[in-house]
Amino acid sequence: MKRLLIVAxxxxxxxxxxxxxxxxPDPAMERQAQSLMHTLRCVVCQQASIAxxxxxxxxxxxxxxxxxxxxxxxxxQVRAYLVGRYGPWIDFRPPISAETYLLWGAPLLILGVGAxxxxxxxxxKPATS
Amino acid sequence: MSRLxxxxxxxxxxxxxxxxxxxxxxxxxxxHHEVRSALIGHPAPAFDLPGYDPTHPGLASSDLAHGNVTxxxxxxxxxxxxxxxxPQLAMLASQGVVVHAIAIHDTHDGLASFFRNYxxxxxxxxLDDSGKAQIAWGSSGVxxxxxxxxxxxxxxxxxxxxRADDMPDLMREIARARS
Amino acid sequence: MITELGHLALxxxxxxxxxxxxxxxxxxxxxxxxxIALARPAxxxxxxxxxxxxxALFHAFATSDFSVKIVAENSHTMKPLLYKYTALWGNHEGSxxxxxxxxxxxxxxxxxxxxxxxxxxxxxxxxxxxxxxxGFYLFLxxxxxxxxxxxxxxxEGNGLNPVLQDPGxxxxxxxxxxxxxxxxxxxxxAVAAMLEDEVTxxxxxxxxxxxxxxxxxxxxxxxxxxxxxxxxxxxxxYWFWDPVENASLMPWLAATALLHSVAVLAxxxxxxxxxxxxxVAAFSFSMVGTFLVRSGVLTSVHSFAVDPQRGLFLLxxxxxxxxxxxxxxxxxxxxxxxxxxxxxxxxxxALVLNNLILAAILGVVFLGTIYPLLIxxxxxxxxxxxxxxxxxxxxxxxxxxxLALGVGPLxxxxxxxxxxxxxxxxxxxxxxxxxxxxTLLLARDPTASAVLGFGLAAWVAFSSLVILARxxxxxxxxxxxxxxxxxxxxxxxxxxxxxxxTQELLASLxxxxxxxxxxxxxxxxxxxxxxxxxxxxxxxxxxxxxxxEKLGELMPEIRTFFAPVQDTTSAAILSLWDGDVYVTLGxxxxxxxxxxxLSFRPLVTWIWTGGLLIALGGLTAGFAGLRVRATxxxxxxxxxxxxxxxxxxxxx
Numbered sequence: 001m002k003r004l005l006i007v008a009x010x011x012x013x014x015x016x017x018x019x020x021x022x023x024x025p026d027p028a029m030e031r032q033a034q035s036l037m038h039t040l041r042c043v044v045c046q047q048a049s050i051a052x053x054x055x056x057x058x059x060x061x062x063x064x065x066x067x068x069x070x071x072x073x074x075x076x077q078v079r080a081y082l083v084g085r086y087g088p089w090i091d092f093r094p095p096i097s098a099e100t101y102l103l104w105g106a107p108l109l110i111l112g113v114g115a116x117x118x119x120x121x122x123x124x125k126p127a128t129s
Numbered sequence: 130m131s132r133l134x135x136x137x138x139x140x141x142x143x144x145x146x147x148x149x150x151x152x153x154x155x156x157x158x159x160x161h162h163e164v165r166s167a168l169i170g171h172p173a174p175a176f177d178l179p180g181y182d183p184t185h186p187g188l189a190s191s192d193l194a195h196g197n198v199t200x201x202x203x204x205x206x207x208x209x210x211x212x213x214x215x216p217q218l219a220m221l222a223s224q225g226v227v228v229h230a231i232a233i234h235d236t237h238d239g240l241a242s243f244f245r246n247y248x249x250x251x252x253x254x255x256l257d258d259s260g261k262a263q264i265a266w267g268s269s270g271v272x273x274x275x276x277x278x279x280x281x282x283x284x285x286x287x288x289x290x291x292r293a294d295d296m297p298d299l300m301r302e303i304a305r306a307r308s
Numbered sequence: 309m310i311t312e313l314g315h316l317a318l319x320x321x322x323x324x325x326x327x328x329x330x331x332x333x334x335x336x337x338x339x340x341x342x343x344i345a346l347a348r349p350a351x352x353x354x355x356x357x358x359x360x361x362x363x364a365l366f367h368a369f370a371t372s373d374f375s376v377k378i379v380a381e382n383s384h385t386m387k388p389l390l391y392k393y394t395a396l397w398g399n400h401e402g403s404x405x406x407x408x409x410x411x412x413x414x415x416x417x418x419x420x421x422x423x424x425x426x427x428x429x430x431x432x433x434x435x436x437x438x439x440x441x442x443g444f445y446l447f448l449x450x451x452x453x454x455x456x457x458x459x460x461x462x463x464e465g466n467g468l469n470p471v472l473q474d475p476g477x478x479x480x481x482x483x484x485x486x487x488x489x490x491x492x493x494x495x496x497x498a499v500a501a502m503l504e505d506e507v508t509x510x511x512x513x514x515x516x517x518x519x520x521x522x523x524x525x526x527x528x529x530x531x532x533x534x535x536x537x538x539x540x541x542x543x544x545x546y547w548f549w550d551p552v553e554n555a556s557l558m559p560w561l562a563a564t565a566l567l568h569s570v571a572v573l574a575x576x577x578x579x580x581x582x583x584x585x586x587x588v589a590a591f592s593f594s595m596v597g598t599f600l601v602r603s604g605v606l607t608s609v610h611s612f613a614v615d616p617q618r619g620l621f622l623l624x625x626x627x628x629x630x631x632x633x634x635x636x637x638x639x640x641x642x643x644x645x646x647x648x649x650x651x652x653x654x655x656x657x658a659l660v661l662n663n664l665i666l667a668a669i670l671g672v673v674f675l676g677t678i679y680p681l682l683i684x685x686x687x688x689x690x691x692x693x694x695x696x697x698x699x700x701x702x703x704x705x706x707x708x709x710x711l712a713l714g715v716g717p718l719x720x721x722x723x724x725x726x727x728x729x730x731x732x733x734x735x736x737x738x739x740x741x742x743x744x745x746x747t748l749l750l751a752r753d754p755t756a757s758a759v760l761g762f763g764l765a766a767w768v769a770f771s772s773l774v775i776l777a778r779x780x781x782x783x784x785x786x787x788x789x790x791x792x793x794x795x796x797x798x799x800x801x802x803x804x805x806x807x808x809x810t811q812e813l814l815a816s817l818x819x820x821x822x823x824x825x826x827x828x829x830x831x832x833x834x835x836x837x838x839x840x841x842x843x844x845x846x847x848x849x850x851x852x853x854x855x856x857e858k859l860g861e862l863m864p865e866i867r868t869f870f871a872p873v874q875d876t877t878s879a880a881i882l883s884l885w886d887g888d889v890y891v892t893l894g895x896x897x898x899x900x901x902x903x904x905x906l907s908f909r910p911l912v913t914w915i916w917t918g919g920l921l922i923a924l925g926g927l928t929a930g931f932a933g934l935r936v937r938a939t940x941x942x943x944x945x946x947x948x949x950x951x952x953x954x955x956x957x958x959x960x
Contacts, residue, residue, distance in 0.1 A: 020816065020895060020897045020898070020903055021814050021816075021894065021903055023814040023815075030814075034812070038695070039694070039695070039696050041692055041694070043164040043269035043270075044269065044270065046161065046162075046607050047548075047550060047607060049694070051543070052541075052543050052545065054875075054877075056234075056260075057260065057263075057269065057270075060259065060260035060261070060263075060264060061264060063259065064261060064264055082264075083167070084167060084168075085166065085167055085168065085174070085264060085265065085266070085267035086164055086165075086166065086167055086267050086269070087164075087165065087166075087167040087267075087689055087690065087691075088689060088690070088691040088692070089162065089164065089689075089690045089691055089692050090164070090692070091691075091692060092692050092693070092694025092695060092696050092697070093694070093696035093697055093700075094679070094691045094692065094693050094697055095691065099683060099686075099688050099691075100679075100691070102675070103675060103676065103679050103693070103697070104701070106668075106671060106672050106675050106676075106701065107668050107671075107672055107701050107704070107705055110667060110668040110671040110672070111664060111665075111668050114664040114667055114668065115664065117136075117137050118660050118664065120646070121578070121579065121582075121649060121650070121656075121660060122649060122650065122651065122652050122657070123649040123650060123651055135642075137581075138581075138637065138638045138641050138642065139638050141585060141589070141634050141637065141638075142631070142634040142635060142637070142638050145592075145630055145631060145634055146631070148596075148678075149623065149626065149627050149631070151678070151681070151682060151685065152599070152600075152603070152605055152623065152678075152681070153623060154685050155605040155681050155685060156603060156604070156605060156616050156619045156620060156623065157616070158605075158681070158684060158685060160604070160605065160606055160607045160680075160681065160684070161607055162690055
């Protein structure tokens with residue numbers, strides 16, 4: 001009886017949890033789907049990706065990603081669709097735009113400034129051995 | 130002291146100062162985002178949902194560009210704040226505003242019970258069992274309310290239940306959408 | 309009663325910090341030996357008192373004294389005893405008490421350590437350490453008091469977030485804080501060096517063991533946190549570039565650059581200003597990290613309950629300490645004569661390149677972490693900066709770093725010259741090529757990333773071995789360096805294998821049904837309920853076999869806790885010699901089947917084994933070196949000119 005009650009309780013909570021996963025039959029396409037899902041943000045849980053989130057809405061978005069990929073869309077198109085609905089916030093990869101030139105240029109910028117800053121450390125005279 | 134040398138010494142302090150100023154402002158800012166739909170100012174998305182009953186047929190994008198302002202309410206019978214906003218939606222409907230619903234993950238019985246207890250201000254009710262229409266609208270939860278103008282452009286998204294003191298602003302937005 | 313004693317101990321420690329900062333400061337200004345002599349006993353007593361304070365709080369948790377607010381908020385009578393103890397640092401106030409305790413104990417350790425730089429320098433260091441402690445005591449006692457009471461006391465507590473009820477939690481924060489806060493010693497040493505005009509090789513030799521100890525602890529703490537995430541969170545991830553994770557990575561990057569820079573200063577009397585700056589920077593990033601996590605400025609799955617008032621206080625502390633140290637740097641560093649110069653293509657040059665790349669990685673991680681905030685404040689459309697950004701930017705920098713790592717230690721000091729280099733690099737190059745080829749031919753999924761990752765790891769590992777083989781004597785620093793660099797290579801192998809060769813299967817199984825993934829097969833035996841100490845769970849029993857041979861039974865769970873009410877998934881992991889079999893239980897499908905996820909993650913544990921090796925390498929280099937030095941006569945005359953060559957003591 002206790003076993004039945006516990007299972008029943010968990011089944012009830014399961015109703016409001018994510019819909020069942022139906023991975024795509026083509027493993028390569030499923031891998032593509034998974035990669036894409038890891039870069040899309042869950043709108044409900046704030047910090048997780050839709051691949052990692054247990055929320056219902058995340059499950060719906062995963063289903064949407066799979067449906068669209070199976071229908072022949074490329075991952076970039078699916079991403080663009082979702083960004084079109086929710087804005088760039090939903091994409092963990094920031095866009096490359098005027099607002100993010102500093103962000104994307106940071107590695108080269110820092111290396112460049114750093115290289116300039118360390119020049120005084122080096123010897124002027126060539127090595128004599 | 131060379132120019133470069135002086136720069137190298139002051140740069141860390143300056144950068145740190147900038148950081149302090151930025152996060153100082155950041156302290157008064159709430160990092161938790163309401164995730165807003167990106168469709169504001171854009172046409173309503175394409176969708177086509179089945180209806181609830183003969184008097185409340187399904188909702189599709191084609192119903193939203195007839196020349197008059199429509200209010201689309203994303204709701205569910207199992208959603209508690211939706212009960213709180215039912216008087217406000219009823220008021221809108223009584224003033225002649227066309228109010229449609231998109232019901233998320235709902236059942237016929239659940240809806241029937243909700244309407245019995247809280248009334249039914251909706252003209253059309255689209256049933257979204259998969260949540261795909263909700264995603265198409267850029268909605269991230271229930272309840273949310275969208276104002277769509279006569280040309281089918283989304284003008285406003287109200288996140289959360291509509292409270293009594295939200296009504297004046299909402300009415301003003303509806304009036305503005307009419308023009 | 310005991311709780312009140314703990315509270316009192318904390319106040320006393322704060323008073324001692326006040327003495328240590330101001331009385332000693334006056335003593336140093338007036339050259340009053342009596343006041344200067346207060347530093348050592350004050351620091352020792354501070355260490356003891358904070359330890360007493362923590363013990364008292366432990367007692368409150370262990371006895372479930374719910375009159376203490378944080379015990380009521382974070383504990384529960386039914387919690388297992390271990391987790392009652394570890395709940396102490398699972399909240400803001402308690403973890404901050406841990407912070408100041410580590411700070412005070414570090415101060416006590418400085419007081420007890422042998423005095424290589426003179427009593428004045430030691431007193432100055434302790435003054436700096438005391439000043440830092442003072443601010444944090446005020447913060448703790450003022451707005452985050454762990455001993456705050458609740459009246460009337462509730463009869464039951466709220467319980468601890470179930471995700472945190474795990475053995476890993478017992479070790480992760482103390483180890484992490486030992487590193488995080490241990491870097492304050494280097495900070496204090498730097499402040500003292502600037503005030504006492506002692507930016508010298510002997511200063512570098514004195515501070516080096518402290519840097520290595522803190523860095524080793526931080527390496528261990530981060531590795532442990534990552535490992536904990538891997539086996540706790542249920543989907544096999546181990547690093548998410550979450551703001552709080554980045555907050556622990558930034559001081560680590562600065563400390564790694566610092567330990568290399570300190571070695572150059574100690575050995576060649578070069579990079580004086582840079583070493584000073586890095587010493588200040590490392591702990592500054594620790595404090596910045598503390599601020600980011602506790603102030604509410606950024607969202608994170610890890611952040612504590614936030615309070616803008618606390619954030620403001622921490623910001624003020626940050627401004628005073630980091631701003632003060634950087635101002636001191638800007639003013640004093642001009643009087644530091646330039647150190648010895650060197651050719652660009654030299655050991656020093658390679659270390660400078662190493663530090664440049666680390667600084668670039670640090671800058672990128674920092675910018676990526678605060679960028680969403682910057683965008684929000686500027687009023688632009690909100691955007692997210694997540695793993696794809698960090699992987700795209702840090703990845704190429706890591707490749708550069710690994711390439712340099714293979715070559716750098718083989719270069720000679722000061723003079724340039726690639727003479728003899730191709731011979732030395734032949735073995736690593738061949739090893740890299742062989743690894744790349746082996747990947748192409750034998751790997752399950754020979755992607756470009758896999759070839760690159762394994763090739764680079766072989767390059768670094770073999771280069772490190774060549775260095776060890778060519779060393780005239782395998783001294784502790786050389787062995788330590790070899791161990792740490794090999795650890796880096798091992799970790800890279802783990803990361804490459806886990807990211808490129810992992811196999812995954814999502815399936816819905818009825819009881820008795822099987823599914824196949826590559827050479828693996830899994831069968832769902834049964835799903836049934838079980839009860840734990842403070843939770844009930846659904847447990848799935850899965851039989852797993854490979855090539856037909858039975859490997860064992862895995863039992864993942866979905867746990868429902870009741871204080872607080874929360875569901876967590878508990879993954880089941882089977883570690884094989886070549887990787888981990890990872891099984892999680894999902895939701896029922898409604899037609900009697902259960903969703904499940906099976907994955908095989910090759911060599912994933914090498915990531916944390918590598919981390920352990922890195923930490924061990926650091927400890928070997930730091931402490932074995934210390935012992936050797938202690939048996940030699942300390943021949944550092946105070947008048948030794950700064951440009952003289954160092955004595956031939958633990959050479960590299």
